[in-house]
Amino acid sequence: MLGRRRIGLVLAGLAAVAFAAAPASVAGQAQTPPAATQGTTTGAAAVGKAHSRPTRAHLSVQAKGPHKGRLKVGHRSRAVGYLRPFVPGQRVKVALVRKGHTVVKRNPIVKRVHNKDKGRFDLRSGKLLKPGSYRVVAKHLGTREQGRAVARSSKFHIKYPNLGPGARNSSVKLFNHLLLRQGYYSTHGRRYSSKTGFAVMAFRKVNGMKRTFNASPGIFRKLAAGKGSFHLKYPGAGKHVEVDISKQVMVLAKHGKPQYTFHVSTGAPATPTIRGHYHFYMRQPGFNSEGMYYSVYWHGGYAIHGYHSVPPYPASHGCVRNEIPESKFIYNWVGLGMSIYTYD
Numbered sequence: 001m002l003g004r005r006r007i008g009l010v011l012a013g014l015a016a017v018a019f020a021a022a023p024a025s026v027a028g029q030a031q032t033p034p035a036a037t038q039g040t041t042t043g044a045a046a047v048g049k050a051h052s053r054p055t056r057a058h059l060s061v062q063a064k065g066p067h068k069g070r071l072k073v074g075h076r077s078r079a080v081g082y083l084r085p086f087v088p089g090q091r092v093k094v095a096l097v098r099k100g101h102t103v104v105k106r107n108p109i110v111k112r113v114h115n116k117d118k119g120r121f122d123l124r125s126g127k128l129l130k131p132g133s134y135r136v137v138a139k140h141l142g143t144r145e146q147g148r149a150v151a152r153s154s155k156f157h158i159k160y161p162n163l164g165p166g167a168r169n170s171s172v173k174l175f176n177h178l179l180l181r182q183g184y185y186s187t188h189g190r191r192y193s194s195k196t197g198f199a200v201m202a203f204r205k206v207n208g209m210k211r212t213f214n215a216s217p218g219i220f221r222k223l224a225a226g227k228g229s230f231h232l233k234y235p236g237a238g239k240h241v242e243v244d245i246s247k248q249v250m251v252l253a254k255h256g257k258p259q260y261t262f263h264v265s266t267g268a269p270a271t272p273t274i275r276g277h278y279h280f281y282m283r284q285p286g287f288n289s290e291g292m293y294y295s296v297y298w299h300g301g302y303a304i305h306g307y308h309s310v311p312p313y314p315a316s317h318g319c320v321r322n323e324i325p326e327s328k329f330i331y332n333w334v335g336l337g338m339s340i341y342t343y344d
Contacts, residue, residue: 054142058084059149061094061138066156071128073158073224074174079123079136086112086119087146094123094138098130129174129224131158160220165213167192175215178223179203183230183251183258185326198323201312202263205247206230211312230258233343240339241280241304243320245273248312250304250320252333260333262326265310266342267318274302274318275342280334293324294331298340304330 061081065071079094095105103125110119123136135155142148161171168191179186179199186199197213204211204219207228222228230249233242235256242251245266252260267273282297293306304320306327315321320342322330 052144054145054147055085055087057140057142057147057149059092059138059140059151061136061151061153063096063134063136063153063156069154069156070159071134071156072171073129073160073220074127074170076127077125077134077136077156079138079153081121081136081138081151082113082118083110083121083140083146083149084118086110086117088112090119090140090143090146092121092138092140094121094136096123096125096134096136098132098134103128103134128158129178131160131221131225133157158221158224160217160224162217163192163215163220165192165194165197172196175220175223178220182223182226182228183261185260185262185329194323194325198263198326199261202249202261203228205249205263205312206261230261232256232258234341237339237341239335240341241334243273243304243340243342244344245275245314245342246344248314250322250330252330260329262322262330263310263312264304265307265313265315265321267316268314271317272314273316273320273342274299275344278302278340278342280336280338280340283331283336285331292319294327295319296331296334304334304340306330 059081061079064078064080065075066077071077077096079096081092081094083090083092090110091107092110093105093107096103104123106123108121110121113120128134133155134157136153138151140146140149163172163175170190172192173190176186176188176196184199184202185195187193187195200215200219201211201213230251232251232253234240237253239254242253243264243266248264248266250262250264251258278298280296280298284295287293288295291307292303295303295305297303302318304322306324307321308324309315310321310323
């Protein structure tokens with residue numbers, strides 16, 4: 001009996017030791033997993049997370065058309081850019097800016113370059129006139145597929161030509177258009193005609209420049225910027241005529257603006273033009289015995305009229321002389337009873 005009891009105690013002790021040494025998963029479900037395994041991600045989830053990261057973007061853009069940083073006035077600029085690597089469905093905001101202000105903008109989709117791991121986009125501008133610093137700015141705002149990137153082109157400026165009588169090209173046509181837009185009587189054509197020269201003389205007089213018939217790049221630039229027009233002294237006088245004796249110009253005004261500005265010659269120092277406010281009272285077509293052409297009188301013998309000699313300084317006997325090729329137009333524009341203001 002005693003031997004059997006000892007054997008039972010030994011067996012019970014061995015069972016207790018075996019239970020204590022058993023793994024936690026066997027002992028029961030209430031056991032906590034080891035700290036090293038907490039928060040781990042399965043292999044499939046880790047691959048998905050890596051794939052969700054956006055591809056890094058490399059962006060570049062260049063302005064086409066300018067030569068050595070200068071673009072001829074009236075020409076168009078084209079921007080070409082690339083986004084690397086190519087990722088389908090991406091767009092780039094691209095804009096041509098001048099002095100920080102947007103001239104033209106687009107948001108094109110990037111198209112893959114054949115057999116290349118990059119996408120291409122472009123932008124075309126209208127005809128550029130205004131002076132200032134231009135550049136192209138491109139932005140990829142970033143998507144889930146591809147990251148954000150910004151690129152800027154080199155700066156460029158507008159080049160204005162030096163024009164003179166006899167020139168004939170598209171730049172002259174644009175120049176004539178700008179003269180008309182700023183209220184100078186010129187032609188619509190491609191030729192630098194006598195009308196263009198007369199308008200340039202008027203512009204030079206109004207803006208205190210040397211009195212010649214040639215157009216400098218500075219004049220072109222000022223016209224392109226929308227500057228250089230005559231400032232009326234009586235903008236509220238309705239349709240009327242103003243003669244600025246100090247500047248030696250005559251202006252046909254309408255709707256509070258100088259519609260047409262002409263270079264003229266007023267009375268010489270010995271025979272000055274009278275100053276004041278008058279009204280046209282008589283018309284005389286053709287030439288008269290004094291060589292006056294298409295005259296419109298506004299006080300006694302004082303008139304505006306065409307004449308064979310219109311120097312850039314006061315030279316008449318008191319009348320306001322204008323160039324003969326412009327006389328009929330002025331004659332038909334002016335009405336009897338209309339006001340004329342003459343002043344310094």
